[in-house]
Amino acid sequence: MAVTIRDVAEASGVHVSTVSRAFSAPHLVNPVTRTRVLAIAEDLGYRPNRAARALTTGRTHNIGLIVADIANPFFPPLIKAAQAQARMRDYHVFVADTDEDPQVEEELIQTLTKQVDGVLLCSPRLTNRTIERLREEIPFVVVNRRVKGMPTVLMDVGRGVRLAVEHLTGLGHRRLALVTGPSGSWTSKEMQAAAAAMNEADVTFLGPNPPTEQGGLAAVTDVIASGATAVLAYNDLVAIGLIEGLAERGIDVPGDISVIGVDDIVPGRLSRPKLTTIAMPTAAAGRIAVDLLLQSVDSESTSGVTVLETSLIVRESTGETHS
Amino acid sequence: MAVTIRDVAEASGVHVSTVSRAFSAPHLVNPVTRTRVLAIAEDLGYRPNRAARALTTGRTHNIGLIVADIANPFFPPLIKAAQAQARMRDYHVFVADTDEDPQVEEELIQTLTKQVDGVLLCSPRLTNRTIERLREEIPFVVVNRRVKGMPTVLMDVGRGVRLAVEHLTGLGHRRLALVTGPSGSWTSKEMQAAAAAMNEADVTFLGPNPPTEQGGLAAVTDVIASGATAVLAYNDLVAIGLIEGLAERGIDVPGDISVIGVDDIVPGRLSRPKLTTIAMPTAAAGRIAVDLLLQSVDSESTSGVTVLETSLIVRESTGETHS
DNA sequence: TCGGATACCGCAACCGGTTGCAAAAAGTAT
DNA sequence: ATACTTTTTGCAACCGGTTGCGGTATCCGA
Numbered sequence: 079m080a081v082t083i084r085d086v087a088e089a090s091g092v093h094v095s096t097v098s099r100a101f102s103a104p105h106l107v108n109p110v111t112r113t114r115v116l117a118i119a120e121d122l123g124y125r126p127n128r129a130a131r132a133l134t135t136g137r138t139h140n141i142g143l144i145v146a147d148i149a150n151p152f153f154p155p156l157i158k159a160a161q162a163q164a165r166m167r168d169y170h171v172f173v174a175d176t177d178e179d180p181q182v183e184e185e186l187i188q189t190l191t192k193q194v195d196g197v198l199l200c201s202p203r204l205t206n207r208t209i210e211r212l213r214e215e216i217p218f219v220v221v222n223r224r225v226k227g228m229p230t231v232l233m234d235v236g237r238g239v240r241l242a243v244e245h246l247t248g249l250g251h252r253r254l255a256l257v258t259g260p261s262g263s264w265t266s267k268e269m270q271a272a273a274a275a276m277n278e279a280d281v282t283f284l285g286p287n288p289p290t291e292q293g294g295l296a297a298v299t300d301v302i303a304s305g306a307t308a309v310l311a312y313n314d315l316v317a318i319g320l321i322e323g324l325a326e327r328g329i330d331v332p333g334d335i336s337v338i339g340v341d342d343i344v345p346g347r348l349s350r351p352k353l354t355t356i357a358m359p360t361a362a363a364g365r366i367a368v369d370l371l372l373q374s375v376d377s378e379s380t381s382g383v384t385v386l387e388t389s390l391i392v393r394e395s396t397g398e399t400h401s
Numbered sequence: 402m403a404v405t406i407r408d409v410a411e412a413s414g415v416h417v418s419t420v421s422r423a424f425s426a427p428h429l430v431n432p433v434t435r436t437r438v439l440a441i442a443e444d445l446g447y448r449p450n451r452a453a454r455a456l457t458t459g460r461t462h463n464i465g466l467i468v469a470d471i472a473n474p475f476f477p478p479l480i481k482a483a484q485a486q487a488r489m490r491d492y493h494v495f496v497a498d499t500d501e502d503p504q505v506e507e508e509l510i511q512t513l514t515k516q517v518d519g520v521l522l523c524s525p526r527l528t529n530r531t532i533e534r535l536r537e538e539i540p541f542v543v544v545n546r547r548v549k550g551m552p553t554v555l556m557d558v559g560r561g562v563r564l565a566v567e568h569l570t571g572l573g574h575r576r577l578a579l580v581t582g583p584s585g586s587w588t589s590k591e592m593q594a595a596a597a598a599m600n601e602a603d604v605t606f607l608g609p610n611p612p613t614e615q616g617g618l619a620a621v622t623d624v625i626a627s628g629a630t631a632v633l634a635y636n637d638l639v640a641i642g643l644i645e646g647l648a649e650r651g652i653d654v655p656g657d658i659s660v661i662g663v664d665d666i667v668p669g670r671l672s673r674p675k676l677t678t679i680a681m682p683t684a685a686a687g688r689i690a691v692d693l694l695l696q697s698v699d700s701e702s703t704s705g706v707t708v709l710e711t712s713l714i715v716r717e718s719t720g721e722t723h724s
Numbered sequence: 725t726c727g728g729a730t731a732c733c734g735c736a737a738c739c740g741g742t743t744g745c746a747a748a749a750a751g752t753a754t
Numbered sequence: 755a756t757a758c759t760t761t762t763t764g765c766a767a768c769c770g771g772t773t774g775c776g777g778t779a780t781c782c783g784a
Contacts, residue, residue, distance in 0.1 A: 080515070080538075082740055093764050098742060108762055127515045129452040129461065130740035133769040136402075138452065140495075140516075148481040151474065151667060158471040161498050170513065172463075173496045175484050190493065192403070192450045193463075215403075291671065318671050325673075344474060345668035348614065348641050350648075405770055416734045421772060431732055453770035456739040731780075742768085750761070 081124045090118045101126060141371060142190040142197035143173045144183060151343035152313070152360065153200065156221070159364035160198060167372055169195075180204050184212070191216045196371045198364075199223075203262075219371045221363055223264045229374055230383040231367050235265055235340065236272035238356030238388035242310055242338045245354075245390055247278040250399045251308040251336065257297045257320065258285030259312035266312055269340070273310065282306065287316060294319020298327065307335060307399040314339035314346040314355055321351070321395065332397035342391060351394035359386045404445045413441045424449060464694060465513040465520035466496045467506060474666035475636070475683065476523065479544070482687035483521060490695055492518075503527050507535070514539045519694045522546075526585075542694045544686055546587045552697055553706040554690050558588055558663065559595035561679030561711035565633055565661045568677075568713055570601040573722045574631040574659065580620045580643065581608030582635035589635055592663070596633065605629065610639060617642020621650065630658060630722040637662035637669040637678055644674070644718065655720035665714060674717035682709045 087094040092111060099106045100115040107115075132138040143160055145153045157173055164171045172190060176183040180203045187197060196217040202209060206225050209218070219229040246254060256273050259266035266286070273281045284300045287293035294316035301309055301320065311317035317339030321331045331337050331351060339346055339355040346353035363386055370384065410417040415434060422429045423438040430438075455461040466483055468476045480496055487494045495513060499506040503526045510520060519540040525532060529548050532541070542552040569577060579596050582589035589609070596604050607623045610616035617639040624632055624643065634640035640662030644654045654660050654674060662669055662678040669676035686709055693707065 080740095084740080094741080095743075095765080096763060098740095099763090102742075106762075111762080125511065125515060127456075127740055128512075129455050129516060130769090131742075132452050133450075133456065133740080133771090134742045136769085148484065149477045149667075151477075154472045154474075154477050157496070158498050161471065161496065162500070165497070165509075170495050170497070170516065172493050173480070173484065174488070174493070175481050177485070186488075188448065189451075192448055193452060193493065322673075344472075345671045348638075348668045348672050350645075350673045403770095407770080417770090418735080418772075419733060421770095422733085425772075429732075434732085450770055453739090454772075456741090456770080457772045459739085726784090727782100729780105729782075732778085734777080735775085737774090738772085739770105744765105744767090746763105746765085748761105748763075750759100752757100752759075754756085754758100 080127075081122045082127070083124070086115065086119045086122060086124050089122060090115045137375075138193055138195055139168060140170045140172060140194045141368065142187070142194040143171050143200070144176060144186055144190075144197060144202070145173070145200045146176055146178045146203060148173070148175045151315075151345060152341050152358070156200065156360040156364035159361035160368050161364075163365045163368045167368070169368075169372065176203065178203060180208075184208060187212055187216070195375045198367050198371055217371065217374050219367050219374065221367050224383070227381050229370050229381060231363050231370065232383060232385045233358045233360075233363060234385050234388050235268045235356065235358075238340065238390060239269050239272035239310065240276065241388075241390040242356055243273065243276045243279060243281075245392065245396065246308045246310075246336060246338070249308075249336065249397060252279050252399075253304070253306045253308075254279050254281040255301050255304045255306035255309045256281055256283050256285075257287055257294070257301070257309060257311045257316055258283055259287060259289045259293075259316070261286045263289070263312075265340075269310070269312070285312070287312065289313055289316060291315050291319035291322070294321075295323045298323035301335070302327070302329070308337070308396070309335060310338050310340075312340065314341045314343045314353055317353055317355070317395070318345065318349055321349075321353075331395050336396040336399070338390075338396060347393075354393045354396040355391050357389050357391050359388065362386055403450075404447045406447070406449070409438065409442045409445060409447050412445060413438045460698075461516055461518055462491060463493045463495060463517045464691065465510070465517040466494050466523070467499060467509055467513075467520060467525070468496070468523045469499050469501045469526060471496070471498045474638075474668060475664050475681075479523065479683040479687040482684035483691050484687075486688045486691045490691070492691070492695065499526065501526060503531075507531060510535055510539070518698045521690050521694055540694065540697050542690050542697065544690050547706070550704050552693050552704055554686050554693065554709065555706060556681045556683075556686060556709045557711050558591045558679065558681075561663065561713060562592050562595035562633065563599065564711075564713040565679055566596065566599045566602060566604075568715065568719065569631045569633075569659060569661070572631075572659065572720065575602050575722075576627070576629045576631075577602050577604040578624050578627045578629035578632045579604055579606050579608075580610055580617070580624070580632060580634045580639055581606055582610060582612045582616075582639070584609045586612070586635075588663075592633070592635070604633075608635070610635065612636055612639060614638050614642035614645070617644075618646045621646035624658070625650070625652070631660070631719070632658060633661050633663075635663065637664045637666045637676055640676055640678070640718070641668065641672055644672075644676075654718050659719040659722070661713075661719060670716075677716045677719040678714050680712050680714050682711065685709055
């Protein structure tokens with residue numbers, strides 16, 4: 079059916095090994111025969127079969143990208159950037175969605191393992207032990223979670239939280255609330271730690287909450303009860319839910335209460351009031367993660383954590399307090 | 402390094418072909434040796450190498466999914482559903498982002514071709530001619546665009562538009578505006594055709610516009626000039642931009658003007674006012690598209706178009722007219 | 725007990741490339 | 755012209771599976 083290396087060899091009167099080298103070891107073949115072979119290959123529409131190549135070289139030129147939920151607006155920019163970067167390096171990427179299920183996640187890694195040179199694990203739900211075990215079989219880089227001794231890319235929410243708190247205190251707020259995320263979340267812990275270390279303001283912790291609009295909706299009574307004039311939400315979805323719930327109670331944002339989210343996802347930019355948020359450099363994370371991964375595929379260099387800066391984007395959901 | 406079929410064969414004292422059959426042709430091997438082989442394989446942690454298998458069988462058990470822009474909120478639900486469905490059928494999926502560039506799109510198809518059994522083309526930017534040519538090399542199914550003689554899954558925006566217009570006229574609106582999308586867009590043409598065929602109301606066409614929030618923002622002066630009391634936007638992003646621009650002019654939605662979007666993307670559900678929209682069954686489209694694709698991979702059945710129902714979701718951006 | 729069908733298994737070629745090794749060709753120094 | 759490099763090419767084994775073909779072992783009925 080398809081045109082193979084042998085077709086090209088026959089058509090150009092050389093041995094298959096010469097054709098092979100014309101592509102993957104140019105310096106080992108006479109320039110003139112090389113150009114002739116290449117021309118004929120082009121002519122015949124020959125495309126090397128990467129799967130066959132992988133069989134002998136051990137390099138598939140594929141990577142796997144595993145995320146908990148593709149439809150979560152946090153991930154698409156990361157996926158897009160990772161994919162673009164991989165393409166630039168002549169890699170293809172499998173993307174898989176685990177549906178938040180650790181079981182599925184492990185299974186996916188197992189079946190993907192033979193087809194990829196490495197995998198990018200984004201906000202994995204697996205235990206550290208499992209990840210460390212799986213690591214024997216295939217190079218990883220982990221995004222958005224700290225796993226001992228593995229190449230990791232993290233986003234510095236702590237800094238974002240400090241910036242946010244400063245922004246808020248600058249506006250006169252003294253009583254803050256932090257709506258935390260799922261109890262297992264690394265990001266949530268980081269946020270709490272950073273907030274607890276600030277002493278410009280009183281902060282009370284509310285949660286844990288599901289990381290969704292519903293979670294935000296569910297948190298409004300607690301927020302009101304806390305007497306806080308400003309709220310830092312686990313993420314933008316929670317913040318949006320919160321604002322909605324507050325509005326239902328007749329409480330204006332930012333008039334009565336200020337709200338800050340985390341992530342800078344698209345819906346936050348589009349909602350009203352436009353959300354003030356701690357922007358996570360997800361695209362950069364995706365890009366850098368694949369660089370790291372490919373690097374750790376070639377060389378045996380393994381560990382090291384890269385942390386990316388976050389920033390505060392002030393929009394319309396924060397304002398001066400008047401209480 | 403990894404454990405191969407030969408390791409398993411040796412460990413269980415049978416020939417590799419028996420091990421192979423134990424996995425892929427169970428009825429050809431004695432049940433007792435089969436279970437023994439399987440147990441030993443399990444024990445050794447053997448996983449068949451799909452790339453190697455692909456070499457002889459010609460089936461990679463991979464599919465490609467090509468979209469113009471992963472980060473466009475329209476696609477993630479489709480990708481997620483397609484991926485889930487593929488996994489259920491024991492397929493992996495490459496997803497690739499073309500950045501809206503036809504050149505990249507073609508290139509991607511070319512390089513992917515050897516690694517996949519078929520590709521899903523979502524809202525392709527390629528010309529029909531090119532697609533038809535590429536089709537010789539690999540099975541396709543096209544989503545969200547009509548290409549002669551190819552398996553296609555479409556979403557019936559026409560019906561959605563009729564529903565929307567009925568909804569609007571029921572609310573008393575008589576002068577409508579349709580903010581159209583990019584001139585090449587199949588969806589846009591469908592919408593125009595459906596709207597033009599209705600005679601309950603006057604509709605004026607505005608555009609073409611980029612399919613983004615900016616496009617909506619840019620369309621507000623035209624909308625105002627048209628004198629319409631209700632607007633149907635090319636998609637939710639445009640609708641949101643429109644609402645924002647209208648608000649800047651002090652025009653209330655839905656108080657003064659009603660707005661309807663298309664797609665039912667997440668930001669529309671979260672924005673305020675919550676968007677009334679024509680819901681596109683993107684998840685279903687993804688699921689069905691992979692079914693169709695796998696089906697056309699096995700059998701040689703090829704053409705046929707599947708049309709999915711759309712529906713109108715009435716939220717807060719539409720109301721009675723008072724002019 | 726024997727012949728033939730059936731179930732099970734091994735052999736070896738093959739899928740489409742890569743690569744170590746050696747042969748042939750071309751170039752260089754003497 | 756000879757011996758020795760260096761460059762270019764061919765040969766054949768190999769990567770990890772699959773599969774057509776043929777050989778045994780077992781089972782069946784007569």
